[in-house]
Amino acid sequence: MSxxxxxxxxxxxxxxxxxxxxxxxxxxxxxxTLPGLRHPLSSxxxxxxxxxxxxxxxxxxxxxPDRAHVAVRVSSTKETxxxxxxxxxxxxxxxxxxxxxxxxxxxNVTVTKxxxxxxxxxHMEAEVxxxxxxxxxxxxxxxxxxxxxxxxxxxxxxxxxxTPGSVENxxxxxxxxxxxxxxxxxxxxxxxxxxxxxxxxxxxxxxxKEWEGQVDDHQSSRLSSSLTVQQKIxxxxxxxxxxxxxxxxxxxxxKKKKTx
Numbered sequence: 001m002s003x004x005x006x007x008x009x010x011x012x013x014x015x016x017x018x019x020x021x022x023x024x025x026x027x028x029x030x031x032x033t034l035p036g037l038r039h040p041l042s043s044x045x046x047x048x049x050x051x052x053x054x055x056x057x058x059x060x061x062x063x064x065p066d067r068a069h070v071a072v073r074v075s076s077t078k079e080t081x082x083x084x085x086x087x088x089x090x091x092x093x094x095x096x097x098x099x100x101x102x103x104x105x106x107x108n109v110t111v112t113k114x115x116x117x118x119x120x121x122x123h124m125e126a127e128v129x130x131x132x133x134x135x136x137x138x139x140x141x142x143x144x145x146x147x148x149x150x151x152x153x154x155x156x157x158x159x160x161x162x163t164p165g166s167v168e169n170x171x172x173x174x175x176x177x178x179x180x181x182x183x184x185x186x187x188x189x190x191x192x193x194x195x196x197x198x199x200x201x202x203x204x205x206x207x208x209k210e211w212e213g214q215v216d217d218h219q220s221s222r223l224s225s226s227l228t229v230q231q232k233i234x235x236x237x238x239x240x241x242x243x244x245x246x247x248x249x250x251x252x253x254x255k256k257k258k259t260x
Contacts, residue, residue, distance in 0.1 A: 052250060058242065063238055064233055066162060072154070074088050074126045075088065077118060089126075195251065197250065205242060212236065
């Protein structure tokens with residue numbers, strides 16, 4: 001899973017507590033109101049009030065598909081049922097043995113067979129569905145079968161997809177990276193102004209977004225079957241973005257005691 005951090009987080013800093021911070025207007029001596037006017041607390045009140053730094057952070061992460069599905073179809077039409085079965089089963093055995101020799105686990109292989117009569121002949125078709133976790137192995141096996149078997153064996157184009165768990169992990173990762181971005185920025189601001197970053201008081205995920213990767217306009221105009229393996233992987237790549245808002249406590253740095 002590749003991680004790509006988004007542009008820098010936006011930081012809003014408020015170090016001095018204010019009186020009536022929930023009110024938008026304050027009364028003047030003449031009874032009129034002045035919007036946005038706030039008065040700082042007295043020194044005694046300021047010592048007990050919580051100072052805060054508000055941070056808004058974003059992040060974007062992406063994940064390539066972690067599974068690929070390929071179907072290998074074998075068929076034969078003969079005058080007798082025995083000949084049709086023999087023709088298909090011979091090639092079917094060769095395919096399954098080749099998969100075992102290439103290290104494909106049996107739980108990732110599903111075989112189905114269909115036998116029917118067509119006019120005065122018998123038609124048998126078998127399909128081998130293979131799930132791959134290693135795409136390099138998938139390409140090697142498909143190339144090997146194309147080379148060794150005749151044109152009656154049809155190999156489908158790989159279909160790339162994500163397991164449900166990988167998508168959920170991507171969502172969580174986007175949120176965590178956004179939180180880390182915000183924390184780092186808040187830490188830098190506090191260091192710059194000579195303060196110490198305290199514990200988080202509020203963490204809120206304000207926005208999430210997901211989308212699948214798209215090939216460029218020139219490639220998207222082509223048929224999906226004509227795309228290369230790498231283009232198919234890029235098209236199936238999922239992106240997730242997260243925006244968080246965090247409020248941290250701000251503490252003053254302790255003065256070092258002078259030693260005599």
